[in-house]
Amino acid sequence: MTAVDLPAVPRVLIAEADPWSRDLLKQVLLNVRCDARLDVCADGQHAATLLGEKTYDLILADWELPGVDGLSLLRSVRQKRRSLPFILLSSRNDSASVREALPLAPTAYLTRPLNMESLTQRLQDLLLNEGESVYCEIPPLAPGMTLPAFLERRREVCDGAPLRVDVKAAVQHSLGPEGLDLKQLEDQVHSDPQITAVLIAAANSAGYHGTPVQTLPEALHKLVPGQSMNLILGLALKHNVVLGDPGLVAYAERHWQLSQDSADYARRLARMLELDHERCYSACILHRLGDLALLRCLEDWRQGGGALDDQTIGESLDAFGAAYGSALRTRWRLPLELRQLIAGIYSLEGGVYSREALVVNLAVQMARLTEHEGLEELAGSKTARLLKVGLPELTRVRKT
Template sequence: MTVVDLMAAPTVLIAEADPWTRDLLKQVVLTVRCDAQLDVCGDGQQALAQLGRKTYGLVIADRELPGVGGLDLLRTVRQRRAVAAQPFILLSARNDSASVREALPLAPTAYLTTPLDIAGLTRRLKSLLLSAGQEISCDVPALAPGMTLKRFLEQRRASSDGAPLRVDAQSALKGSLTPEGVDLARLEQQVRTDPQITAVLIAAANSAAQHLVSPAQTLAQAMQRLGPAQSVNLVQGLTLKYSAQLSDPCLADYAERYWALSQRAADYGRTLAGMLNLDQERCFCAGLLHCLGDLALVRCLQEWRQAGGELDTQAIDASLAEFGAAYGSALRTRWRLPLELRELIAAMYHLGGGVYSREALVMNLAAQVANLESEEGIAEVAGGKTARLLRVGMSQLSQLIKSPSPSPGGRGD
């Protein structure tokens, strides 16, 4: 094969060290060609091995890959000449003229600088992977014969994409634009009530590619570390993912309950932290993320139904009871959320016999109040161990639940 066969599903190799950029590239490719056969790898040696085993219709590689760099991969491809003028997109953080001139003799199909221009990359991919006027549609894969809901959820736990989106991300991105570019503070206000966006941006800001020691533990810190372009790219990438929005009304109702619970816990955590001169934004973030597993499970239940599986409220309730906590734990570990943040989230579920920070006690108390079904339970919470350790009394807790909640997207300060 000397050119991309547009009648067949294209084969694409993505070589990128940063897992979040790698996932973003994957989503953009699948948006253009949902039938693309993708191989992904995180270092140049793996990419070189893949190129030795298979002929690809398109290679996308980062110039700064560990091991064998993207430029050397491109050089290898051009020297082999197994595929005449094989499409090869080279990504690089280096946009100086000397770096670009060094790559030009190897004739990359495109030399794109990072953070990526997603719209520009999409146009480039369409020109490479689609013929003029061609449209590709893909059916949702059917469930394997004999697949049960429990087995499906067990399998998806290790690869879940996380929660569905709560906010209208595209509107939020548009609302953050100014004549000077993206206003990060405005974008943070627009999306700060969304657990999925918050978790992904914090995880991406703490990835190994950032090469920083002090972890980002709030959405604002994560955005500052990532910068406007990368923050926007990651939010855009989330909107491209399959089932990012809940279309099933019943499951949307379940998600709304968990979003509301997360918001209450976040608001109570921040307010209590303010009373005690603790880190308000970190406590807000921990509260917002503590139902992430339940929300991710709801999203997987929609995937089950879209694939042809049967579902009723009894099965939904049973699945949440059995898998909700496990999904949350798996996501927080796989995404490598900061340990301090994970400890605050864990404290919201249980306090053992160890020594806990005041912030952990705050989040445990915030969770207790957030889970109350009426104000009548305040007295019991006020008399409990956590409230006594924090010296938070009945009057303070009563005032806490009567304080107005912030409007969606706002700070509520």
Template sequence: MTVVDSMAVPSVLIAESDPWTRDLLKHVVLSVRCDVQLDVCEEGRQAFTLLSQKTYDLVIADADLPAMGGLDLLRTVRQRRSSPVRAFILLSDRSDIASVREVLPLAPTAYLTKPLDIGGLTRRLQGLLLSAGQEVLCGVPGLAPGMTLIRFLAQHRATSDGAPLMIDAEAAVRHSIGPVGPDLALLEQQVRTDPQISAVLIAAANSAARHPVSPAQTLSQALQSLGPGRSMNLVLGLTLKQRGQLSDPCLSDYAEQQWAVSRRAAGYAYALARMLNLDHQRCYCAGLLHRLGDLAVLRCLQEWQLAGGALDTRVIDESLAEFGAAYGSALRTRWRLPLELRELIAAIYHLGGGVYSREALVMNLVGQMVKLTTEEEISELANCKTARLLRVGTPELLRLIQAPEGCV
């Protein structure tokens, strides 16, 4: 094992085709050394080109990269006499003896099988990227001269990491280990109320790199598609992202309010859809995710504040009103959440023209239910077009609204 010079900033190349695994690897590396010079790519030819242009201290590559596999990439690197790579970690889905024997003559620094052992990978990276006792601290970059909050939020809309975590994700993973190992049912029970975790797992299950036969539209479907190991990797990966949890008390209070609305909408949607013999799990998920954009704005406001920007309740309210919907739409599109799920989320806010499903009607009614404050308003809601189409009257609405949140 070679350790980089403690005076130098190491350079790392990550080559991984799956965007969510690539993002996980990126944040594991940054959690070990935040100042690392990091390049990422999604296929072998890109990695080969980068290796021809630059010397890296460490390469992390998947064995099954498109265009040029990680094994061929490692073979090419080892044959090169000039500008050698100091360390090379090869990732693979295969752990059979033949696959391991094929790799050994090329002397990889490590051959790691998926799903990854995040703790083990972190310890390896600490040995490769840090000298003994070394600690690297990175501050938050200051705001560019003349930067305004409106411009800051507009610039970050396309690159937002999403919502802050609303539960203790590490504890959730710990509590999901059953007597015989990771338990998907326990994991779902632990994380099902967190919008960020649900959205990320659904997005990862539908990743183009996985070529799903049918899209996962609920957390349960996503967990079954990903499997226990990969699911837990992704959940733990979210805890590694910088400022993934809100530290400012005021922003945390706003996030709790948005989360409460999300959970209430999810509960109403679940119960109403179940009452009408519709897809209650998908409706629950749509309700839970409908404030994802607002939560993402709050996380971005934390970045603004840490960079030196001023913040008060008026500014927070205005930012949510102006950017909440835009951030949510951008995230759902960029993460490629299934169109059917996105349509249900959109129905919470308004119904478009043309024909719409009964599930969309449920979500539209739920969107109105979460705004109710008095019993008189409930009676008025029972007379609206959406309630009439669903044949849901005042008694049913009262029963749904008065039910405890945990009933679902």
């Protein structure tokens, strides 16, 4: 495809089995051509069906697709359209695999972890004329749309929370002469609920097996460094990852701070009691993910022309925040054990709870205290009694 025969609006097929890699490819492509008509699928048979039904201007397919693999798709396409741009993605970087693919003339053969700059440049060359850029206006709200109806619709499809951390700066700071320093990267991003949730979810996706991952350090070590870096950088490409409305920013700052304070208290308490402090930290840093995701959707509402004030924000959080969090944790398939630990933050009524659940519940109660409130009442609470911690221990945790 050359500059003279570029379609006005290109149609692109993305075939990728891993949901997080699929979403990353989608975001990179839309960052180049926000108007592209996209079809995405998770297996080769579905991709083959779509290829039989529609005419595409570009295909991105993973060699390791289940069912019909990407190389077979490329072979089928080349029998009909020799010049159709086809980017083949693969984890195979050995010379034998390259020799097997080259006779089918892929437009590009990209190995994982992907080089994001190289992929972006390829897409720009294929989808844009020289010097061209495409601007997509934010669509207005549908006539008669109410805020509750808007939020109800967005709950099952929202992209998660806004970013607290400057991801480009975090990655750049973590790059050294020998590549990405995972410990340095963890130090840079551990306070960000969105990054933590995405990396944990990605590390538990279909492409990875073994014991469920419940913490950021575990996720970073299970994912290869390049994949972690790409997923983090890909988050910055998404819509409204940085809030623009001052009222929304103020609410987000409060929720971020509550998450951070809770996580810090939980880590100290868990260490004191010789419990799993990383799991406790993880549960607390994620427990406001739904409220933050809701704030991001309220930014969409505002940009679409909807009215927004402090009372509306507060009422929306009360009505939808918990439901957004539950929907995200389920849809992203965060491990059941981690979800149960987060649930312990909100309720300990009935049933038998682990000591970690008691820790996170007590930590969040501590974080909610104002600077003028003491710890005496909390020290006498049922949660503190079950953990066998008193005022001296809580005071030490608060002051550490």
